[in-house]
Each structure stands twice: as structure tokens, then as C-alpha cells.
Amino acid sequence: MSDKQVVNLKPDRNPMDELLREDRLPHIWCSGCGIGVALTCFIKALQKSGLDLDKVAVVSGIGCTGRVAGYVKLDSFHTTHGRAIPFATGLKLANPELKVVVFSGDGDLIAIGGNHLIHAARRNVDMTIICVNNFNYGMTGGQAGPTTPAGAITSTSVYGCFEHPFNIPYLAAASGAVYVARWTALHVRRLEKSILEALHKSGFSFVEVISPCPTLYGRWNKQRTGLAQMQYYHDKGVIRHGLDPKEVDIGLHGEIVEGVFVDIEKPTFLDFCSAALAKNAETGGS
Amino acid sequence: MSKDGILTGEFFMMGDVACAEGAISAGCRFFAGYPITPATEIAERMAARMPQVGGTYIQMEDELASMITVLGASWGGVKAMTATSGPGFSLMMENLGLGIMTETPCVLVNVQRGGPSTGLPTLVAQGDMMQARWGSHGSYEIIALVPSSPQELFNLTIRAFNLAEKYRTPVLIMTDAEVGHMTEKVVIPPPEEIEIVSRRRPTVPPDEYLPYEAGDDLVPPMANAGEGYRFHITGLTHDERGYPGMDAETQERLIYRLIEKIRRNRDDIIQLEEHGLEDAEVVVCSYGIAARTALWPVELARKEGIKVGTLRLITVWPFPEERIRRLAREVKAFVVPELNYGQIVLEVERCAAGQAEAILVRHAGGGIHNPRKVLEAIRRAAR
Numbered sequence: 001m002s003d004k005q006v007v008n009l010k011p012d013r014n015p016m017d018e019l020l021r022e023d024r025l026p027h028i029w030c031s032g033c034g035i036g037v038a039l040t041c042f043i044k045a046l047q048k049s050g051l052d053l054d055k056v057a058v059v060s061g062i063g064c065t066g067r068v069a070g071y072v073k074l075d076s077f078h079t080t081h082g083r084a085i086p087f088a089t090g091l092k093l094a095n096p097e098l099k100v101v102v103f104s105g106d107g108d109l110i111a112i113g114g115n116h117l118i119h120a121a122r123r124n125v126d127m128t129i130i131c132v133n134n135f136n137y138g139m140t141g142g143q144a145g146p147t148t149p150a151g152a153i154t155s156t157s158v159y160g161c162f163e164h165p166f167n168i169p170y171l172a173a174a175s176g177a178v179y180v181a182r183w184t185a186l187h188v189r190r191l192e193k194s195i196l197e198a199l200h201k202s203g204f205s206f207v208e209v210i211s212p213c214p215t216l217y218g219r220w221n222k223q224r225t226g227l228a229q230m231q232y233y234h235d236k237g238v239i240r241h242g243l244d245p246k247e248v249d250i251g252l253h254g255e256i257v258e259g260v261f262v263d264i265e266k267p268t269f270l271d272f273c274s275a276a277l278a279k280n281a282e283t284g285g286s
Numbered sequence: 287m288s289k290d291g292i293l294t295g296e297f298f299m300m301g302d303v304a305c306a307e308g309a310i311s312a313g314c315r316f317f318a319g320y321p322i323t324p325a326t327e328i329a330e331r332m333a334a335r336m337p338q339v340g341g342t343y344i345q346m347e348d349e350l351a352s353m354i355t356v357l358g359a360s361w362g363g364v365k366a367m368t369a370t371s372g373p374g375f376s377l378m379m380e381n382l383g384l385g386i387m388t389e390t391p392c393v394l395v396n397v398q399r400g401g402p403s404t405g406l407p408t409l410v411a412q413g414d415m416m417q418a419r420w421g422s423h424g425s426y427e428i429i430a431l432v433p434s435s436p437q438e439l440f441n442l443t444i445r446a447f448n449l450a451e452k453y454r455t456p457v458l459i460m461t462d463a464e465v466g467h468m469t470e471k472v473v474i475p476p477p478e479e480i481e482i483v484s485r486r487r488p489t490v491p492p493d494e495y496l497p498y499e500a501g502d503d504l505v506p507p508m509a510n511a512g513e514g515y516r517f518h519i520t521g522l523t524h525d526e527r528g529y530p531g532m533d534a535e536t537q538e539r540l541i542y543r544l545i546e547k548i549r550r551n552r553d554d555i556i557q558l559e560e561h562g563l564e565d566a567e568v569v570v571c572s573y574g575i576a577a578r579t580a581l582w583p584v585e586l587a588r589k590e591g592i593k594v595g596t597l598r599l600i601t602v603w604p605f606p607e608e609r610i611r612r613l614a615r616e617v618k619a620f621v622v623p624e625l626n627y628g629q630i631v632l633e634v635e636r637c638a639a640g641q642a643e644a645i646l647v648r649h650a651g652g653g654i655h656n657p658r659k660v661l662e663a664i665r666r667a668a669r
Contacts, residue, residue, distance in 0.1 A: 021518065024529060054514040059358075070518055070530065075511040077361065078520035078530075079354060080384050086318075086351035090358025090366065091511055093342045094316055098362070098512050119347040269344075277337055 016043045019053070021073050028067055032218075032226020034185030034211030035065050038132050041188055041209075042103065043072070045195035056099045059088040061113060064138040065105035065131075082113030085120045088127050096270055099199065100126070106133040106147040110166055114146070121175035121204045124268045128198045129206045133168060134213035142216030149252040153220040169245040172206040173262045179205035180245060180262035184233035185212060187258060194260060203268045210256055221252070291338035292477050299472040301436040301465045302327035302369075305395055306335060307472075308443030309367050311480050314393070315341030316366035318355035320348055320374060323407040324463040325397040328369035349374035353381035357390045361519070363510030365447055365484075369395035371463075372405060375414055375421070382456055383422035384521045386544065389498070389506065391450040391485055393443065395459040397466040398625075400651035410463040411651025412574055412625040416632075418458050419603050425541050427548035429555055430458040430603035432573040436470045442600070448483035449555060453547055454505050460602060462625070464575040464654060492516060498540075499526040504547035548604055557600040558609060562588070566595030567618045568667040570660070571610070571634055573599040576623045579654045583661035592668045602630065610637035619667035623647035623660050643667065 014020075020043070029035050046056065053074060060069035062081035069076040079087045084102045092100045102109070109117050109131050120127070136154050137143040144157040147168065151160040169180045179201045183191035191209060198205035212218060212229030223229045233256060240248075241259040248257040267275075287293055293307055306328050309317070317332035319325075329345070336343040342359075346352040352368045359366035370378060375396045385392055400406025401413050414421075418430045429449050433439040439461055446457040488495050488507040497517040500506040509515035522530040523537045531537075548555070563569065568587075570580045577598045587594045597613070597620075599606065610620075610633075619642050622631040628646045635644035647663045649655050 021529075023527075054516070055512050057511045070520065073516055075516055076518045077358075078518070078522065079357075080380055080521055083350060083354040083381060083384075086346060086355045087358035089344065089346075089351075090316070090318060090355035090360070091362045092358075093344060094359035094362025094364040094366070095510070095512050115347050116351050119351070273337075273342070280337065 016040065019043045019046060019073050021071055024071055027071055029064060030215040032212055032214040032229070033064070034134070034209065035068065035132050037185040037188060038130060038191070038209040038211065039068055039071065041192040042101070042130060042195055045192050045199060048196055049199050051099050051199065055097055056101065057091055059084045059091065059100065059102050061104040061108035062139070063105040063108045064134070065103065066108055068103040082108055082111070083116065084108065085113060085116040085129070089120055089125050092125060092127055093270070101128045101130065101199070103130045105138070106131060106135070106168070107137045107145045110168060110171070111146045118171070118175040121172055121177045121206070124176055124178065124203045124266060126203055126268045126270060128195070128201070129204070130195065130209060131168065131206065132209045132211045134211045134217055136213060136217040138213050138216055142220070149250060151252045152217070154217065165250065167245065167249045168208045169248050169261050173245040176204065177206045177262060178203035178264050178266060179260070181206070181260040182208040182210065182248065183258050184210040184237050184256060186230050186233040187237065190258070197260070203266065291335070293474050294476045295474060297472050297474065298469060299436055300327060300467060300469045301439045301461065302397065302467065303331050304436040304440040304472045305369070305443050305459070305461070305466070306331035307474060308440040309393065309447065310335055310339055311474065311477065312365065312444040312447035313482055313484070314365045314367050314447060315339065316356070316359040316364045317341070317343050317368065318346050318352045318359065318366070319368045319370065320346055320352050322371045322374045324399055324466050325369045325371045325395065327466070328395060328397070349377035350380060353378040353394065354384065356392045357381060357385050357388070360390045360392045361511050363512070365391070365451070367393040367395065369397065371397050371399045372401040372414055373403070375417065379417070379421040383424060385456040386422065386426045386428070387521050388519050389454040389508070389544070390456065391454055392456050393446045393450055393459065394456055395443070395461065398460065398462040406652050408463065409652045410575060410625060410654065412462055412576060413629070413651060415460060415602060415624070415626065415629040418460050425545065427545045428458060428603050429453070429455060429548065430460050430601070432460045432599060432602050433465055434574050434577045434598070435465065436468055437472050439465060440472050440474065444480060448481065451483045451485045452505070453551065454485065454508060455548070458603070460574070462575050488515065496526045497528040498524060500543060500547070504543050504550070552604050555601055555604060556606045558606055559598040559600060560595065562595035563597065563613070565593050568592060568594040568621060568664055569597050569613055569617050570594060570621045570623070570664065571597045571599065572623050573602055573630065575654060576625055579657060580623050580660050583657045583664060586661055587664040592664060594664050594668070599630070605633045605637070607637045610634055611639070614638035614641040617642050619643035619645055621645050621647060621660065621663045621667050623649070623655050623663070625649045625651045625654070
């Protein structure tokens with residue numbers, strides 16, 4: 001290194017600072033949690049996206065991941081449990097110039113918000129969903145949810161979970177999403193790339209992020225540290241781009257299939273809307 | 287219809303349709319809803335009309351979604367509305383609370399039908415009046431307007447939008463199946479004769495903007511998404527920056543302001559219609575369709591020599607406490623016909639505080655009052 005290229009080892013600013021609310025840090029997330037990783041990938045993707053950041057809005061629901069909206073220095077909305085997607089729908093349709101991102105957790109988007117998820121995907125409303133899946137309800141202390149693998153121990157499935165979990169990419173794809181990907185919090189470069197692709201997609205794009213929750217889910221299921229969970233993602237993560245999302249369930253011990261499963265084009269809600277209006281204007285409304 | 291899609295003139299119009307037209311005249315350009323009798327005609331009218339005025343109609347998957355989609359649209363900078371009836375109103379309570387907490391201007395119309403539960407989908411009631419006041423959890427004030435004709439439904443829908451924008455709060459229109467499905471003459475004035483109020487906008491640069499910093503009027507200026515303010519909004523208890531504050535002091539400061547911004551402006555918000563109260567010994571206090579069925583019995587009672595007057599509540603919430611208190615010192619009794627088993631009569635009784643009797647003329651809904659029953663109550667009150 002020549003003396004002209006001095007690296008400041010203690011820079012005043014982190015490159016992500018422009019997009020974080022520093023006055024709200026430190027954040028509430030536990031050490032070993034993957035939500036911060038997902039947020040980092042999102043911010044890096046945003047910085048590379050070339051989007052006008054004044055026109056980017058982040059909408060969250062309730063839960064650990066729901067707190068993301070409170071940390072990003074963008075127009076950001078921390079709404080009610082499960083309702084981030086319909087709020088985002090109103091925002092986007094009222095101002096189509098906005099790039100609307102819903103950043104929330106599996107309990108929020110798949111359980112209480114499940115109905116909104118499938119309908120927004122069906123309508124193909126233009127928005128990007130980042131769904132952090134940690135297999136349990138973290139904020140309330142680690143209860144079972146719609147993604148908890150059968151047999152997993154949680155505070156409300158003390159004899160092992162009796163329910164089959166949702167396969168989230170399959171649900172999103174079947175509902176009509178135009179882009180569906182899944183990555184673990186270990187595969188950060190690929191995750192960032194997928195978020196960037198999702199941001200540039202026209203229509204309902206969906207990225208699932210598999211995240212460690214060592215404090216709660218991991219503790220009860222023999223993965224007591226964030227590192228142990230990351231090791232598991234390393235050992236059991238397999239990339240299968242284009243695989244039928246039907247095949248990507250996550251079990252208690254099996255492999256975690258990652259990749260981009262859906263990447264298609266179809267008209268959005270607003271495309272249909274403006275086409276009909278243009279036709280109406282031509283024919284004088286008859 | 288003008289080139290920009292605005293109606294003007296005299297029409298023979300259904301109440302629900304008049305409501306939709308009132309919204310359009312008020313500047314509403316977004317409607318999200320879910321079909322439900324007897325409010326569906328509002329959605330149908332908006333589905334046809336929104337595109338003609340450059341607005342958006344979207345049919346949501348349920349009323350939970352409808353209500354919060356309206357909030358999202360309002361933050362997108364557009365005046366927005368939804369309409370429903372009892373079962374949907376129950377679902378909307380969740381995000382009505384978010385609207386109050388985040389101070390989001392919007393309008394929610396409830397065309398009341400018989401309940402509880404599915405009740406009487408096609409038939410009238412006024413059973414949601416207390417739900418309108420207390421239906422969402424927590425301490426708050428709400429504005430609720432009650433029309434008793436299609437014309438008034440048109441007028442009050444405009445007023446609802448103006449109040450929502452002025453005070454940054456959801457406003458309820460608590461109409462009913464009779465008024466909603468009634469067809470009468472409705473006059474729509476030319477746009478230049480309609481007063482329109484829009485949310486006060488921030489005057490400071492984005493880096494100085496605090497989304498919940500209010501001046502003396504307690505209503506903070508509102509930035510819309512996408513304008514560069516990069517604000518944060520939350521349903522959590524929050525400070526002036528919009529940041530969560532999990533302590534009793536922040537809670538007290540916020541809730542006090544949310545409640546006071548309505549209470550201090552009661553005189554501006556409350557609208558009443560009074561007839562024959564100068565010498566009245568009995569006051570028929572009613573609202574909506576029940577106020578119309580009370581007209582004839584009041585006339586009959588006057589012919590019998592009973593000194594009876596009418597007080598029609600056009601604004602039900604905030605409740606006109608002061609007017610009832612003053613009247614209670616001057617009259618013998620209030621007769622309160624309502625299509626429920628006693629809701630607004632409780633408020634009348636509270637404000638009368640023993641100085642005058644409050645007599646309920648109850649009706650479970652499914653029809654309107656038999657005028658004879660109202661007349662009997664007036665006679666009893668006069669004795």
C-alpha cells in the first residue's frame with residue numbers, strides 16, 4: 001500500500017449511515033439474530049439500485065422484523081400486525097412513483113397477514129416483500145407459528161409442533177408472485193443480489209430470508225448460538241435455482257433449498273388500470 | 287357532468303350514491319372496500335366514478351385490509367375513504383385505532399344494519415353508535431356525523447373529509463340502511479361553491495421536520511410519503527420525532543394531545559338542529575332516521591298542547607354535552623328514540639345528571655319506530 005492510499009481504520013461514518021436512523025441505535029435485536037444481516041443486504045441493494053431514495057418507502061408490520069421500519073432513514077411505516085401489505089397497497093396505488101418495500105417477519109406476513117399476502121400477490125400489486133423467517137414468534141418469546149417445522153420445540157409446542165408448516169416460496173408462487181427467492185442469512189451476497197433483482201422487478205416480488213433466532217427457536221432445537229445456526233445453513237443449504245417451489249419445504253433437520261424459484265413477467269394491477277383508462281378515454285367512456 | 291368528471295345539478299339519488307358523490311366533491315380520489323349490504327352501492331358508485339376523476343378504486347380481501355389500505359393511501363397524499371356495515375365495521379376497529387394513533391386523515395362510512403353478528407343485512411338499525419365511540423382499544427376521541435337524508439349524507443361526507451383533514455383524524459359517518467337506501471332529491475352545487483379543506487403541510491425543510499410536533503392547535507402539519515421528508519410513523523406510543531417511547535410520560539403527552547385536539551374544538555365540530563326549544567318542556571333528542579320518524583309525533587303532541595321541541599344530533603361524537611346540560615336545567619325530560627336498546631340515551635342521561643329525565647324509545651332494528659310509541663313517550667314525559 002502506497003502512502004497515498006491511507007485507509008482510515010476508524011471512519012466517522014459507516015457507508016450505510018445515510019440510510020439508517022443513527023439516533024435510534026442500538027437496535028433491539030439479539031446477538032446472533034439474522035434480521036440485521038437481512039437489513040444490511042437490503043440497504044446495500046438499495047444503494048446499488050439507483051433508485052431515488054426519497055421515493056422509497058418501507059412498510060413493516062409487528063414483531064422483531066417489524067422493527068426494521070423504525071431503523072431505516074426513509075419514509076417508513078410501522079403498522080399493525082399482519083397489515084403491512086394492504087397499507088403498502090394503499091401507499092403504492094395513491095402514489096405510483098413510490099417504490100414500496102414491505103419488510104416483515106413470517107408470523108406477521110404468513111399467519112395473521114396471510115390473507116393479505118395471497119391477495120396482493122394475486123393482484124400483482126407492484127411491491128417488494130422481504131420476509132424474514134425465523135420459524136417462530138420472537139417478539140412474544142418464541143411461540144410456534146405457521147412456519148415452525150413439525151416436531152420443533154417452542155414455548156407453545158413443548159411436545160413438538162403438531163402442525164405442518166407453510167412452504168413460503170410455494171405459497172407466494174401459487175398466489176401469483178412474479179419473483180420468488182429464498183436465501184439464508186449466511187448467503188449474503190446472493191441475498192443482496194436477489195433483493196436488488198426484486199427491487200427492479202415490476203409486480204409483486206418476494207424474497208424469503210431464513211434467519212437464526214438463537215435466543216428462542218435455536219435454544220429449544222439444538223442450535224443454541226447464532227454461529228451454530230449459521231453452521232447449519234452452511235452444511236444443509238443447497239442452491240437450486242429454478243426448482244419447482246413445491247419441492248422446497250423446510251423440515252426440522254433436512255436441507256434448506258435456496259435460490260431464485262420464480263422470475264416471470266405479467267401485467268400489474270396498475271398496468272391493467274392504466275390500459276382500461278386509456279381505452280375509456282379513446283372511446284369516450286362508452 | 288363536467289370534463290373533469292365532477293357532477294353538478296339536481297338529481298333523484300340514492301343515499302349511498304349521494305355519499306359517493308359527496309366524497310368526490312370533497313376531493314376523495316381513493317376508495318378501498320369490501321362488498322357488504324347495505325353499503326355496497328357506495329363501493330359500486332366509486333368503482334365506476336373513481337377512474338373518471340383520476341382516482342383509484344380497489345376491492346380488498348376483507349375490511350381489515352380495506353381500512354388500512356385507506357390509511358396507506360392517505361399517507362400517499364390522497365384523500366381516501368371506505369364504506370361498510372356492522373360486521374365490516376367490527377373488523378375496521380383495529381386500523382381505525384392505527385389511524386387515530388398515527389393521525390391519518392380519512393373517512394369511514396358505516397351504513398348501519400341490524401346486529402349483533404350477521405343480524406339483519408338488509409334492514410335498518412342504529413346499534414353501532416357506542417362502537418363508533420369506543421370500538422377500538424385505548425383512550426381516544428372520535429368524530430362521528432349522522433345524516434338523516436340523502437342530501438345530508440352528501441353534505442356531511444364533504445364535511446367529514448374537511449374535518450378529517452383539519453384535525454388529522456379518521457372521521458366516521460354513521461348513517462343507516464334507511465337513509466343509505468332512500469332515494470330523494472339531492473342538489474350538488476358547482477365545485478366553486480363547495481368549501482374544501484386540505485391537510486396543513488410542513489413549512490420547514492426535511493431535516494428540521496418532526497412529524498408529531500404540533501403548535502397551539504395541537505394538530506401537527508403532515509408530510510406525505512415520497513416528498514423527501516423521510517419520516518417514521520408507528521402505531522407504538524411515540525414522541526414528536528415519531529419515534530417509539532415506551533414510558534408513561536410519552537404516553538401521557540401523546541394521548542392528552544390526541545384527545546385535546548378534538549375536545550378543544552367541540553364548538554367547531556358539533557352541529558345540531560333545534561326546533562321549538564324556546565318554550566319546550568320536553569325535548570325529543572334523536573339522530574339519523576329516528577329523527578325523521580320523530581317529526582310526526584312531535585307535531586301531534588304540539589297539537590295536543592304539549593310543549594315539545596326537537597334536538598337533532600348531526601354530530602354525535604364528540605357528544606354535545608354542554609347543550610344537553612343547559613337544556614336539562616330548563617326542561618322536564620328528554621325523549622330519545624333510537625334504533626337500538628339504549629346507547630345515546632345513556633349519554634343524554636349522563637349529561638342531564640338527574641336534572642331532567644331521559645326516556646328511551648327503544649327499537650331493536652329491522653324497521654323504524656312506530657310514531658305512536660314516540661308520541662306516548664312524549665305524553666309520558668310531559669306529565
